[in-house]
Amino acid sequence: MGILEVKDVNKRFGGLKALTDVTLSVAENSVHAIIGPNGAGKSTLLNCLVGKLIPDTGSVMFDGQSVLGRKPYEINQMGISRVFQTPEIFGDLTVMENMMIPLFARRDGVFRLHAIESVESERELRERAEAMLADVNMLEKRNMHSASMSRGDKRRLEMAMCLVQEPRLLLLDEPTAGMARADTNNTIDLLREIKAKRDITMAIIEHDMHVVFSLADRITVLAQGTPLVEDTPENIKGHPKVQEAYLGEHA
Amino acid sequence: MLGLGKRDLTLFAVVAVLALFAPFILNPFPTDSGLAQFNAGYPDLMQRFVIFGILAIGFNILFGLTGYLSFGHAAFLGVGSYSAVWMFKLLSMNVIPAILLSMVMAGLFAVVIGYVSLRRSGIYFSILTLAFAQMSYNLAYSVLTPITNGETGLQITLDDPRILGVSATADGGIPVTNLFGLEMRSFETVAMGPWEFQFSIGYYIAAVIMLISFYVAIRIFRSPFGMMLRAIKSNQNRLYYTGLNARPYTLAAFVISGMYAGLAGGLLACMDPLAGAERMQWTASGEVVLMTILGGAGTLIGPVLGAGFIKYFENIFSKINDQVVHGWVSFLPDGLEDLVVGLIHPFVGKGWHLTLGLLFMLIVIFLPGGLVEGGQRIRNAVSNRRNRNADAAEAQAASQQPPAE
Amino acid sequence: MDAIILQILNGLDKGSAYALIALGLTLIFGTLGVVNFAHGALFMIGAFCAVTLNRLLNLSHQVVDETRTDFLGNPLKVDVPYVQDLFGESAGAAIIDWSVPLAILFSIPVMIAIGVIMERGLIKHFYRRPHADQILVTFGLAIVLQEIIKQVYGANPIPTPAPDAFTGSFDFGVLLGFDPNAIIYPYWRLVYFAFAALIIGAVFAFLQFTTFGMVVRAGMADRETVGLLGINIDRRFTIMFGLAAAVAGLAGVMYAPINSPNYHMGMDFLVLSFVVVVVGGMGSLPGAVLAGFLLGILESFASMNEIKSILPGIDQIIIYLVAIVILLTRPRGLMGRKGVMED
Amino acid sequence: FTNEPTGGSVTLGFNVPQTGPYADEGADELRAYELAVEHLNGGGDGGMLNTFSSKALEGNGILGKKVEYVTGDTQTKSDAARASAKSMIEKDGAVMITGGSSSGVAVAVQGLCQEAGVIFMAGLTHSNDTTGKDKKANGFRHFFDAYMSGAALAPVLAKQYGEDRKAYHLTADYTWGWTQEESIKAATEALGWETVETVKTPLAQTDFSSYIAPVLNSGADVLILNHYGGNMVNSLTNAVQFGLREKQVNGRNFEIVVPLFSRLMARGAGENIKGILGSTNWHWSLSDEGSKAFVKSFGTKYGFPPSQAAHTCYVQTLLYADAVQRAGSFDPCAVVEALEGGDSSLPGISSPANKGYLFDGLGNGQTLYRSADHQCFKDVLVVRGKENPTSEFDLLEVVEVTPVSQVWYEPDHPMFAGGSLGSCNPGA
Amino acid sequence: MNVRPDFSRNANQAETAPAFLSVWDMHSYYGESYIVQGVNFNVHEGEILALLGRNGAGKTTTLRSIARMDSPQVNRGEIWLDHQPLHKMSSYEAAMAGLGLVPEDRCIIPGLTVEENLQLAQIAPPIGWSIERLYDLFPRLGERRKQEGVTLSGGEQQMLAIARALARDIKVLLLDEPYEGLAPVIVDEIEKTLRHIKEQGMTTILVEQNAVRALQLADRAIILDTGSIVFDGSAAEVLENAELRAEYLAI
């Protein structure tokens, strides 16, 4: 029984069947990669997990509780964080402030009006944010206006914002797309390190096979909205159907 | 100190000093000079400066931080005023209960209007707030006349009950708004040479309340709550996936700023116990928006400057008539004098709107950050010059020093 | 029954005014995303085009009439318009009589010029500025335009009658089999309705059957990218502005006989037209027109005594009430597009 | 007392609408004020100072002090008007405030002046409340009121249109509109008219079609428009557009009545005003000596005849100056006493309230400033839109001058009950 | 800067053929921040130039400067495309002069369908590939022609962005990370397309994080670091020079 159980999920957009009977189980403390051709429904699946979309049918259980019908912020409070395919950050805020918001969110849970306290007094939170920034090599950029960073940096920031919440399940939608090789490698190391340090489950969507094969414990291949195969990385690499539909000659 | 950072503390101190010495600062011209027309240091206008300052500070908490542009804030101003006047009519002429009631009532209104309007964002939100305010205004002007006294505005009269006070003073007059006996409207005129300065109780009470409001606003801006509000403005989507429901925060900001508006409305009534329906009209809401943008939305001091700017023009420029202009330029030869008066004429007196409109345009074109940006540019220019001087001095000093090696 | 038909007629007519004003506004506000507080002023200037033409046609020289005296007891000077000298008395009088329809021709170039100058000189710099800045600058502009008109024409309303042929009213009731006088309707309002329909149709056709509308929409959503595709979006925005100004102006010209133009008539319509555009849904032309008619008809019904006696004051708030209900039940107004000014 | 003039001059505050719909009216008021100041200081031809029955003023200012003035903008909003008046009192030291072009503003500013301890000489305000439930000891009104309009108009209406008419009222939905409707309704019903329907129209309304369309069908044969200013222009224009005046109802011509006329606004209605009956406080075509003198000096200075607003404002200034002169002091309480006048009374009216300050020569014949409520009583003009105007100013013709005895009412008349003057307040 | 002489310019065709696109001493700013600090390079007709560098090196800024976007501001320098002075043009004029940019965040226009996005590209002259031909190249787009462009999957959006550039008859194609978010098979597909259009004479600048892939395709390469060119030479040279790769590309 995995920490995340997706059962028979279907999702249509008008005439288009984006997801058809998707069933998926992610084991606790594993890294589960979801790969597949463009438009296979990977991001759609993720959207169903975080409450952005509601599946037409099927169930999604996280840690024994259904996430369906919950608001995105409630789902996040259950311990699911998500990194988006195009970076979603607070562009008007500095990097450090970007880091503080997720920490406040964790501390306050529901609404709390701390209008008169000052941010400066939140020493403990600041330290955690700085430690996380150091982990993603962004400490020296902490006072930068986040909108004016290059895209690779935005991605790293977003990842740091998710990680600092210490989620139990981290969903990553192409986390290294557009990242320089060096940073991609750093990211792989970082994710490994985090996994080693604490209990965390990750579901990752990636087109960069280097990342997938370095991280994943299991891989699901999605094609045209249905899981094609699910297996270990080694087996996937050699799988002829995957070769043909997805990896192409460069695998 | 006071839980403020150094820069904020300086800002606060500057504002406090300005507020304290406003009667001097706003009266720079001797009473009998031609320029005395530009003096703004009389109680009513000074009170307006600080009261509309409060209104704009509050509005900025909503708009400057969350980006939600309410076009119905005047409704809270009006509710505040009506509540305060009713308090004067029913309870007593002491301003404390009046102010409290106006904040509470405005807060309640804000909860209802905010709860409904915040279901939408962007322009849809603006129009919802506008619709609520316009409904309030239209009803206050007509159907609700028993409560609001319609067109004339709610006034205190000799036959109000005033349970804790007197209906009429001993000499048959209407009692005066006061703070435990300190009359709001009483003021002291101090003459110093050709200058005259007026110190009014009402102004100082309003100024102290403004300083408190300003202080609270600084704290809100610098707090986690304020940061959260800025995050809402920046990217609500991200906020949702970060585990925060934006709605309670925006609603809180809306209610806080509504209560600021209620406070301002209440204070207006304390200074001059009349509440007119026009206070709720969309033009009044628009005025708050203009004040805030003009001064610099999202900055701490900007809205106060913007409020002062608009109120100054409304009260000073509208009073400059041809006779006054003639007075200024009477030293010119006759033909020239008429020409100059003719040139100035369209922009003053009944043309004060024209000047205001032109200034709106000029400021927003040349100072995209509002008046605050103007201030910053001046400061930069000054400090650049100073730096340059300092640099020059340093270079000179260095050239006089023989190199060590 | 006749009362209801009457109010529907009224509503259609009111609605056509709202729709026409909202149409112009939605071209700038709904489509270009510029919060244009000067739109009311454009409408007002349109009406003053009619006034101006009327004045121009009435340019006169004075003839002294010794038989009569003026208020100070001096011999009365009687104005004789030059057109009467030029075309003879009756033809001249007819030309003056027809000044409002003639003003349509006069106003189109004037309004387009105003729109283009306004866009090139001012608004151009504000597309990428925050909406708040747009509000400030266009509001300032509105005040300035208004004050200029006030300095020239004064604050009082200026009567600008329709041609004699269109004064008076038409008895619909008789057509439909009701008693005479049951449903009467002024000719000029029928003209206004037809005119509005014509303009609305023309604008729709222009935007629907050309790529212009699509390009402008795209340009508003992402100027940069549209530029990358070789499209000079600035020029199209300018054209759009000229078009919107012309629509606003025409709405104003034709409105002049209905209510005598005054310098603040634009402000009176401003809030209402914003409400109409938003209720119709941002970015939707049909939405704006539909909302205009809907609110016009509802407003007419709310002014019926039968309804007012049940809900006193309902006619004061009906528009706002309906706006609130619609915006709460339909997130983007009647037919709004996603993402247009939602943040 | 507040703002006692100490130097060689005295400052008056002219608080008129300079922006907004009544700006032209305000401008005309301001012209009249400037003219009055000129005359008080001995300039010009002296205008109505020459015809005024009181000869206290000598053309050397007031009590020998040169008259100066400040102006302000009421914006026709009670808030703004009060702010403007306050600045005149606090900053400029005005001892008297005058002006205004609407009742809301008049009542609000009157209240302020009472509290601040200066005299308020109302400008154009027509609501019964100004000297009714909202009357103040420091406030005075020369202009007539809605009751008088009704009382003056009703007999003329009955005479012209018959005594069994059915009236339909459209009324601006705010205080002035209501008192106007109440007054005219009472007056016409007393003569046998029937009121078919009274409909309130929103203040912000610009298009009255939906209110006018049902009129013909209601069985009414007279439409009474209790509107003023822009409302009046628009509703009248709309009514004429709907062809109401060409219709026959109950076998008679359909008629429209506008109880309160203003020439300035009538101009906005253009042709539509022709033949419409209404009432007015004063009109420049009057041929008494006072009116002639005023029209002459105003017309010579500005090139066109004065409006009724200008007239009332001019007269109020003179009356104030005269009162100060007679009282020998600027003290508001002394001025109030001088304006309340003592025991002179209008001839031909037997009423204990017929007491106050009686004067003549200011354009409306013998006029009483009644001490009981500070309201002027004088003849009221019933006018009609002129069919063949000779100029853009010649829009109205006087149909009848209703004698003051017909428009007289007691101070405790129900339409005016509820307030009290209180005592005069000299301020600090 | 002192690195530069070490990788002196390779003298093959570069010296002989006249430059088709040349960038001369270009300096670009975002407001106050000085990003591109005087770059010089030439691209020859029919050549594929790889523009490489770490995140934040200024690659995107360089492309945007060439495309004459409103930001960054180019304060100094000249850009010539086929004897036309791009530096004197605004972005739409540059586009009409034959420049095509596939921007890094794809910039699919919201509110427009896939087909409208393509039609938009064909409003201003010169018109390139027909829409049908583009659908043949990317069948997925053909299937989704009535769908709103921004609801496409990440990879589909990338295809649309490339198709949109080809819909215009351009002389130079600027590609900012075109492979990002694409499945390996599609990457192969696009690479083939690029080869194909190169054969037809298209000149291309390719910005890509996957340096190896880019270098295999490119004729020549430029490496940017903090806004300056640190290497300009043949692609093969970079592949061979391990030191260079390690220092600037981390591969």
Ligand SMILES: Nc1ncnc2c1ncn2[C@@H]1O[C@H](COP(=O)(O)OP(=O)(O)OP(=O)(O)O)[C@@H](O)[C@H]1O
């Ligand atoms: N809101 C929507 N409306 C209509 N179709 C949609 C919508 N969102 C996604 N789709 C379609 O659903 C399919 C699956 O999209 P999804 O974004 O999940 O793909 P993906 O697997 O993440 O692809 P990629 O790797 O390219 O990002 C796509 O074909 C897409 O066009």
Ligand SMILES: Nc1ncnc2c1ncn2[C@@H]1O[C@H](COP(=O)(O)OP(=O)(O)OP(=O)(O)O)[C@@H](O)[C@H]1O
């Ligand atoms: N709008 C902006 N305002 C200010 N600075 C910016 C802006 N956009 C980018 N920058 C800065 O310019 C520098 C270069 O950015 P650029 O986007 O050109 O890098 P890049 O080489 O394309 O990186 P990546 O591979 O991450 O896309 C970065 O340091 C970035 O912070």
Ligand SMILES: [Mg+2]
């Ligand atoms: Mg995806």
Ligand SMILES: [Mg+2]
């Ligand atoms: Mg880049």
